[in-house]
Amino acid sequence: MAPIPTMSKPICLIENSGGKPCVNEEAKKVLENILQPLVVVSIVGQYRSGKSYLLNKLSKGGFSLGHTLNANTKGIWMKCIPHPKKSDHTLILLDTEGVGDVEKGNLQNDDMILSLAVLMSSAVIYNSKAAINQDAVKKLHTMTGTYQFISEKASKQNGQDVQAGDDDHMSSLLVWAVRDFTLKLEINGRPVTADEYLENSLQDITPVKTPRTQEQNKVRKTIRKCFPKRKCFVFDFPLSDLDMSTLDQVSETKLQPRFVEQTKDFCEFILQEVPPKRLRGGMTATGSRFAHLLQSYLDVVKEKDFAILTSSFSNMFITENGKMMDKSIEVYEAKMSSQNVKSREEFEQIHKATEEEAKLEFNKLYVKHEKSQDEYQAELKAELLKKKDEVWKTCEESSLQRCNAIIEQLKSTLDQNIKENKYHTHGGLKTFINDKNVIIEEYKQKQDKGVKAEHVLQIFLSSLEPIEEIISKAEKEEEISAPKPKILKMTDRNDPTQLTQYIQSYQLPPGPFKRILIQLFGFAGHGKSSFVNSCIYAVNGGNFNDYAGEATSQGGKTLDRRGYQLTNNITIVDNRGFAKLDSTEEWEIYAQLCNCVPLNEMVSWNKSLEERLDLVTQRALEETSDVVVPVLIYSSQQSLGEELKNIREFLKQAQILTRILPFIVLTKSKMVKQSTLKDKFLQMGMENVYCIENYLQSDHLSLLTKHRNILTVLYDILDAVNFHMMTKSNLQNQRREWMSFLMKRAGSIQR
Known part of the structure; x- marks a missing residue:
């Protein structure tokens, strides 16, 4: 696979100038050159909450922590690195601009950016502080409102046709990171895990008695529905009186050991458990596929129209299946062209086997969409038949060239003797036939002649027939004009000389034989x-x-x-x-x-x-x-x-x-x-x-x-x-x- 571009620092993926997000073409080109499967991890949350620190721990640095109260990350920034735990995979880390920046004053813009991050990711990290309370839950619900709307609309559009794995592209793993956590992990006095703490915080409030609790339950239910897979991590204060802007510069030995351990557990989970990004139909997202969908992701959150993404998927699947067909045809042609066949029958047998291999290879990589697999198979078969005819023609032409070259080499002495009339003498026909037979035998001993071997030989022999007839006629005329040799009568069948002369001079009597x-x-x-x-x-x-x-x-x-x-x-x-x-x-x-x-x-x-x-x-x-x-x-x-x-x-x-x-x-x-x-x-x-x-x-x-x-x-x-x-x-x-x-x-x- 193509090497992953070296990135020491993040690059802006989605620019957000003046509240009008757009795709950065330079970043898109970087993605287009990545042919490996992607694991896409994004982080969302309030500005100045330490999101970039967590990404730096995952990527060995590069994300700016900022040094003022202004939000430092605008739009969505991307860093690509070889995945530390999954060979032949690329890890994409996305840092989103923080929500709640007073200078922006545009909640819709926050919602669009964050919904876009969720839609694009394998896992989204929600970074909050202090505790998972009603305020934190409400903020998560608010900042992903567009995503929630799109998700519901996609489900209604798919209806009952949704199969297992078909909606993976709409489902991201939610990793809730609670920073500066000071509470005890207990529920009703019972110790619980961070995951249990999260699930309890997202449960409905019962009994429901007021409009307010009904609204709170609706918020929690929506989050559970949007994020069916969830994980929680809690982090202690890293160090008292610590300036977050200098957190990356502090040695781990000076940080709270518990915070260091919690950070390691978090990184281990993200790198080990977050799966590759899945697209519709279970297809794995590669860099080139991800780049193809970027503008569609952005248009979906802008227009809140899931049909945009459906259309984009369909076009991409057509392109991907077309590439797979081309690859299958190329593999077929390469294998067929490398065969040194000796006959049409052998060629047909190899064609059938190679055609079946090409079909099986395509079936492995076929992506399901509106155009059926049978339709693609019919097209592939037709293309392979065309390619078969081309390969056969090439085999014939190549064989003709080789065989004609062999014949030309072998018959050089024969041609010279014919030119010098060396066969127009007594016994010349026998010598000519012997020389011809020697050429035939030497020709047959030559290897790798190909499918036209017999054809070329027969053409050569046919070209000699008029010459042989002329030599034979000349020899007969010479025999008629020359004194008849005396043929000894068989008096002793034990005499080898008499036997030899009898056999050599034997003539069939007049008749059909x-x-x-x-x-x-x-x-x-x-x-x-x-x-x-x-x-x-x-x-x-x-x-x-x-x-x-x-x-x-x-x-x-x-x-x-x-x-x-x-x-x-x-x-x-x-x-x-x-x-x-x-x-x-x-x-x-x-x-x-x-x-x-x-x-x-x-x-x-x-x-x-x-x-x-x-x-x-x-x-x-x-x-x-x-x-x-x-x-x-x-x-x-x-x-x-x-x-x-x-x-x-x-x-x-x-x-x-x-x-x-x-x-x-x-x-x-x-x-x-x-x-x-x-x-x-x-x-x-x-x-x-x-x-x-x-x-x-x-x-x-x-x-x-x-x-x-x-x-x-x-x-x-x-x-x-x-x-x-x-x-x-x-x-x-x-x-x-x-x-x-x-x-x-x-x-x-x-x-």
Whole structure:
């Protein structure tokens, strides 16, 4: 909070020149800069009665005691200090001009000033002398006449609508300070406290027999009604023959000990027990709010019209609630702008949570008045929706800038090679595709790309399609004009060289199929990504690279469906690994199998029914030219336990959907001499079961046996495809069957 201004001396708050009170603008500015809650204590009473002394004891000095019989304090003077007992609060002390100044001769002016002090205060100290007698009671009643009238009028105006706390702004604590008290605190010979003494003095005089006693009772009843909370302190003479003007200069050791103790008790009570100033509806008064109401307080006592204050409260509440709305919107915008979201779905989730936080924060600070909380909530929601659109637009623009910068950086070498026609040579298409895939992988590894990451990547890939087509066309023309390479006939399937040449030169027969998708499925961490790397290494040779992102035995890393081009006709697909292969994952697994999920997109296990149906509807309209081969990757070091039933069901369904018997590749089989696991798969009716050892980053020394085993799997897959071609499958019918299957299963599989 803003620091409290340093005030060594009081400043005039309400000027009273010529009996025309007005607000001092300099003091008002001081209050406007105080954002802390206020405890406002004022003191009233006859002039030259020592009011300023008590305020000096509360504030460590600064109020003038005067040195003549003339009233020294004109109007209302204010001193602001940090509250000694309440942290983060400000204590406002108000010293009013004394009543009964013969030079003024204007009782109405006294009444106005004193009523104003009572109206503004958390507690008002009434300073009188000698005793609480009928004269002292009558003087208090007289000097606060305007306040009494306003209080009664406010109660009638509010009627039955007044709720607990709503009229706190009209109720000040009365602290009656009786100076130079010489009586004994006794009632009918019984010792009493100062509070009991006060209450007894304000009780009705009974029995009522005369007009005079009736009038006295009316006065007492009015005071009790105006000040429902009351406290009394009595003070002995501080010192005999003491000049009050020099009281502050006398050491406490020379004052009467009882007077010193009474003064300490008084100060302790004021500082400890007087609450913060409350406004209408229970709102705590801060310096800025108090300054806002100053002129209204003054106008109320001038015009004796409480409606002035009601209107001022209403305007202030509208302003305060508006500020709270602005603050809630600012907090929302700051939190939303700081989020690094990756998708619109994630953005919407964060928006809902942040919107709820903003609403709850506003509700805590909302001030009740004529405009309902629901109306404010509706306005706040509308403003947050506008801000949401602005933040989303900023997220998109920021993400576009970052992603485009990343693409520009990564494709610089590719652009240079294209410019120098380095891909327009024999084998240039393969090199181009490898370079493109390297860019894709490096791009995906970059963090904090934002919501447009996939969009920018697809635009980049689309920009390469014409170039790739030109390179492909040039390579085909070169192949046509160049001597046909001699393709060895497969005479020995154990010969890695023949296997490699066969796979590299394999061409799909004329027909609807243009590409083979070798679909890899399996549990996370069982070696799918390593099998992809091993196939690329075995078929293409060269240096070993971790294209697919090799995982560990603790679990897989692939969360999307990635495609890797093995040859011009063969793409190997690393689908997202299972966690359980149960009903929570089953639909997404079949969606990958049926080629419903686009390549190189994130795979989520928990799509809603609507999202699943939308995906199927969208993909059903697309044409296909892919022949799908299902391959299950399973670690030889894992036994088949509870998942056996689910695996059997998956393999059976995969065969029905693709018309091809699934292939089983058992990885990590180096230490397994005799695989009982292989026998279990054979017992399921699987005919193509292979035990292999993948190449790894930590173990990629090219070995003949490893190469042959991996190439054999690929060769047998192509052989199965050749057999499948003979069935003359109708691709569109098959795709319709897939989409129908996914539609039926979309709602039945648990989420």
